[in-house]
Amino acid sequence: MAAAVVGDRDVGLGARAVVEQVRALGLRSIRGTLRQPQVWLPGLLFPMFIAAVNTSAMGKAVEFLPGFDGVDSLLDFLLVASITQSVLFGGLAAGTDTTTDIQTGFFDRLLASPVSRTSILVGRLMGASVTGALQALVFIALYGAFGVRIAAGVPGGLLLVAYAMVLALVIGGFAALLALRTGSAEAVQNMFPLTFIVLFMSSAFFPTESMEGSYRSIASHNPLTWMVDGMRYQVIVGLDWSQAAMSLSWTAGLAVLAIFGANRALRARLRRAT
Amino acid sequence: MTAPAVAPPSVFSWVPLALALGRRSLLGIWRIPAAMVPLLAMPIFFLVAFSGSFSSLLELPSFPTDNVVSWFAPFAIIQGSAFAGFGIGFATVRDIETGFYDRLLLSPGSRIALLVGPALATAARALVTATAVLMVALVMGARIPGGALGLVMVLLASMGTAVISAGWSLGLVFRMPNQRSGPILQLVIFVCTFLSTGTVPLADQIGWTEPLARLNPLTDVLALARQGFVGEVTWATTWPGLVALVGGLVVLWTWAATGIRKLTP
Numbered sequence: 001m002a003a004a005v006v007g008d009r010d011v012g013l014g015a016r017a018v019v020e021q022v023r024a025l026g027l028r029s030i031r032g033t034l035r036q037p038q039v040w041l042p043g044l045l046f047p048m049f050i051a052a053v054n055t056s057a058m059g060k061a062v063e064f065l066p067g068f069d070g071v072d073s074l075l076d077f078l079l080v081a082s083i084t085q086s087v088l089f090g091g092l093a094a095g096t097d098t099t100t101d102i103q104t105g106f107f108d109r110l111l112a113s114p115v116s117r118t119s120i121l122v123g124r125l126m127g128a129s130v131t132g133a134l135q136a137l138v139f140i141a142l143y144g145a146f147g148v149r150i151a152a153g154v155p156g157g158l159l160l161v162a163y164a165m166v167l168a169l170v171i172g173g174f175a176a177l178l179a180l181r182t183g184s185a186e187a188v189q190n191m192f193p194l195t196f197i198v199l200f201m202s203s204a205f206f207p208t209e210s211m212e213g214s215y216r217s218i219a220s221h222n223p224l225t226w227m228v229d230g231m232r233y234q235v236i237v238g239l240d241w242s243q244a245a246m247s248l249s250w251t252a253g254l255a256v257l258a259i260f261g262a263n264r265a266l267r268a269r270l271r272r273a274t
Numbered sequence: 275m276t277a278p279a280v281a282p283p284s285v286f287s288w289v290p291l292a293l294a295l296g297r298r299s300l301l302g303i304w305r306i307p308a309a310m311v312p313l314l315a316m317p318i319f320f321l322v323a324f325s326g327s328f329s330s331l332l333e334l335p336s337f338p339t340d341n342v343v344s345w346f347a348p349f350a351i352i353q354g355s356a357f358a359g360f361g362i363g364f365a366t367v368r369d370i371e372t373g374f375y376d377r378l379l380l381s382p383g384s385r386i387a388l389l390v391g392p393a394l395a396t397a398a399r400a401l402v403t404a405t406a407v408l409m410v411a412l413v414m415g416a417r418i419p420g421g422a423l424g425l426v427m428v429l430l431a432s433m434g435t436a437v438i439s440a441g442w443s444l445g446l447v448f449r450m451p452n453q454r455s456g457p458i459l460q461l462v463i464f465v466c467t468f469l470s471t472g473t474v475p476l477a478d479q480i481g482w483t484e485p486l487a488r489l490n491p492l493t494d495v496l497a498l499a500r501q502g503f504v505g506e507v508t509w510a511t512t513w514p515g516l517v518a519l520v521g522g523l524v525v526l527w528t529w530a531a532t533g534i535r536k537l538t539p
Binding site: 038042049050052053054055056057058059060061064065066067193196197200201205206210211212213215216218219 | 315316319322323325326327328329330331333334335457464465468469473474478479480481482483484487
């Protein structure tokens with residue numbers, strides 16, 4: 001059903017049409033990412049390299065330092081960190097691709113077509129989310145080949161994939177927000193150091209128990225610490241729904257915030273365009 | 275009719291051009307604020323992040339100091355210096371893409387200036403990095419038991435590493451004169467700095483990184499830089515670092531010097 005689109009409002013599009021548009025735009029987003037290995041490959045290789053180096057160079061830490069109870073190898077500990085790092089870096093592609101769409105005029109052509117405004121954003125974020133799931137599966141499989149076993153078994157693995165998907169919505173949402181507000185790929189890329197800082201100032205690479213002073217305090221109050229710790233519990237200790245709920249609820253809360261902000265940025269851009 | 279007599283160029287005629295190029299490169303830091311990120315923000319962030327995240331590593335048996343900032347400050351300086359060299363390479367890519375480098379190559383000046391100028395600028399950039407990181411480290415509580423000699427060693431290692439890194443960067447950029455060289459440059463620098471004793475001493479490393487870190491010349495450079503932060507400066511720790519620096523300079527600036535010929539049609 002072709003429907004008229006007025007200003008920033010979706011008018012008269014059936015639910016089925018919207019779903020179809022989300023699916024098409026989501027698939028376009030995934031294909032766009034997969035066609036650019038230079039975009040997703042560093043996001044896979046860099047966390048693997050960091051994990052491989054740290055496991056070897058700091059491997060003795062699990063024997064000597066606090067906070068590693070029940071950890072057999074540092075690689076077990078770093079599985080969730082690698083997934084998080086990879087998704088955070090990869091999720092920025094959603095924002096960069098949005099700016100590319102704006103700069104190449106594809107975004108304007110979408111606006112001129114009878115496409116649901118919501119599906120433009122949701123399609124892009126769905127693509128980022130599926131890419132996040134693929135990243136999580138790659139890490140689970142590869143680290144599994146190097147001896148990492150998820151103590152929570154298959155449900156734990158599924159929780160990790162779900163976590164990666166929702167986390168991709170968080171970073172993808174914030175990246176889309178910036179992209180829609182500024183239209184500048186450079187502004188989106190400037191999020192990279194920020195994600196790095198948030199990642200380092202958390203328990204992603206080392207437990208907060210082994211940190212000291214104000215740094216420990218910052219890391220202990222960083223939401224990423226709660227998100228990572230809840231998932232790490234599934235890997236190291238075993239299935240625990242309360243830990244999983246804590247992690248996923250924080251991740252989902254941030255995702256809602258990011259998508260809300262991105263949606264507002266989209267509406268603002270649409271108003272400027274009409 | 276005889277041609278007007280032209281005085282043969284002096285052996286050091288390239289010096290003014292080299293100084294001008296070095297000055298231009300330094301001015302580029304102030305004109306492009308983004309260039310400050312790898313130069314200052316990144317090493318300072320690494321110092322803070324590593325000192326905070328990995329503070330408990332000092333409890334491992336082989337750490338030679340009980341001050342985590344003293345351990346990580348030289349690593350942050352060396353890493354920042356290596357990225358100062360990368361910055362010179364990337365600035366050269368911009369000059370090649372905008373055609374400025376073609377004009378330099380067509381000018382009657384010596385090619386030596388095109389190599390010495392960036393080398394001087396890199397050393398100066400590294401000095402900025404080292405000074406900034408040192409100040410932050412001292413505020414964070416770093417100690418330098420090696421005194422003034424320890425400071426000289428870390429500055430020497432910093433400038434040497436930056437110039438070596440610039441040689442690597444220019445050599446690659448001359449052979450791959452486009453933005454695609456950027457990730458390769460960064461990746462190699464990252465791998466070299468992490469596969470060393472940057473975070474953990476050799477004796478505490480297990481597995482595959484230990485033999486690689488032992489072979490990595492940057493391990494000796496780090497020891498040269500770090501000695502004044504963890505104890506007294508000794509000749510036994512200094513000379514392997516100096517050998518590594520001289521070896522790196524010879525190999526990678528030969529790579530750069532042979533690379534510039536590939537740019538000339």
